[in-house]
Structure formats: structure tokens, C-alpha cells
Amino acid sequence: MYRSRVDLALAIREKVIPLLQSRLADAVDLFTQIKQAHWNVKGPSFIALHELFDKIAEIVEEHSDLLAERITALGGRADGTTRIAAGQSSLTEYPLDITDGMQHAAAVADRLADFGKSVRAAIDRAAELGDADTADVFTEISRAIDKQLWFVEAHLQAGH
Ligand SMILES: [Fe+2]
Numbered sequence: 001m002y003r004s005r006v007d008l009a010l011a012i013r014e015k016v017i018p019l020l021q022s023r024l025a026d027a028v029d030l031f032t033q034i035k036q037a038h039w040n041v042k043g044p045s046f047i048a049l050h051e052l053f054d055k056i057a058e059i060v061e062e063h064s065d066l067l068a069e070r071i072t073a074l075g076g077r078a079d080g081t082t083r084i085a086a087g088q089s090s091l092t093e094y095p096l097d098i099t100d101g102m103q104h105a106a107a108v109a110d111r112l113a114d115f116g117k118s119v120r121a122a123i124d125r126a127a128e129l130g131d132a133d134t135a136d137v138f139t140e141i142s143r144a145i146d147k148q149l150w151f152v153e154a155h156l157q158a159g160h
Contacts (some may be wrong), residue, residue: 017076025088027064033094043101056148073147105155116145
């Protein structure tokens with residue numbers, strides 16, 4: 001931990017930083033997984049999904065920045081390399097053998113939902129720990145992920 005003038009107790013920061021670090025690893029992992037979908041999707045919805053996945057990857061990349069910079073604002077060190085993320089991520093690896101647009105939409109939706117779930121849990125945990133600002137970071141991310149999940153699920157929900 002770096003010394004900081006921030007007025008949150010060290011004991012709080014020491015608990016909040018690992019919470020942020022876990023979700024940072026997920027976000028870095030998720031970014032590359034959604035790029036995988038962006039590059040490899042095929043089928044009649046190609047252009048819609050290709051562009052949607054790129055947009056979501058961009059949003060998730062911004063989220064990794066938000067998480068990492070909250071860690072550094074609290075005096076921590078943000079560990080966000082791809083190799084670190086691969087070791088720490090809670091997400092399952094992206095299926096490499098799928099091609100069809102709906103398979104990719106389902107795979108991306110599954111991972112957005114998993115990420116969204118752990119980010120939502122982190123909102124309450126950060127609030128319990130007494131760090132409303134970190135809870136706000138998680139809330140912002142959670143809200144955006146719910147919205148992108150809707151955009152992806154809209155491709156899967158026709159006729160259901
Ligand atoms: Fe691209």
C-alpha cells in the first residue's frame with residue numbers, strides 16, 4: 001500500500017482493494033473474450049453482432065480503467081496485465097469452437113451475466129465496508145453491464 005492522504009481508514013482500503021482487484025481481473029479477461037466474439041462471429045446477424053460486441057468490449061475496457069484507477073486512488077497497486085487477469089479471473093474461458101451468431105450471443109450473454117452478478121455483489125460489500133465511492137463505481141459498472149446484457153439478449157429473445 002502507498003501512503004495516501006485519502007480519509008478512508010487503511011483497514012477499509014485494505015479490504016476494498018482486493019474486491020476491486022478481483023473485478024479488474026474479470027474485466028480484463030472479459031474484454032479479450034468479447035473481442036474474440038467480435039472477430040469470429042458469423043451468420044446472418046454478422047454485422048449487428050460484430051459491431052455490438054465491439055461496442056461492449058469498449059465499455060468493458062473503460063470499466064477496467066475505472067476499477068484500476070479506484071485501486072490507485074486508494075493507495076493500492078492495480079495489477080491488470082493479461083497474464084495476471086488470466087490467473088485471477090472468475091470467468092470461464094470463452095468457447096473457441098463456436099461460429100454461429102446466436103451461439104456467440106449466448107456465450108457473451110453468459111459472461112456478461114456472470115460479471116454483472118459479481119459486480120452487483122461487490123456493491124453491497126463495498127457499502128458494508130464503509131466505502132460509498134467504491135460502491136458507486138461498482139453501481140455504475142453494474143448498471144452499464146445490465147444494459148449491454150439486454151442488447152445481447154434481445155438477439156436471443158425473439159419468439160421466446
Ligand atoms: Fe474490430
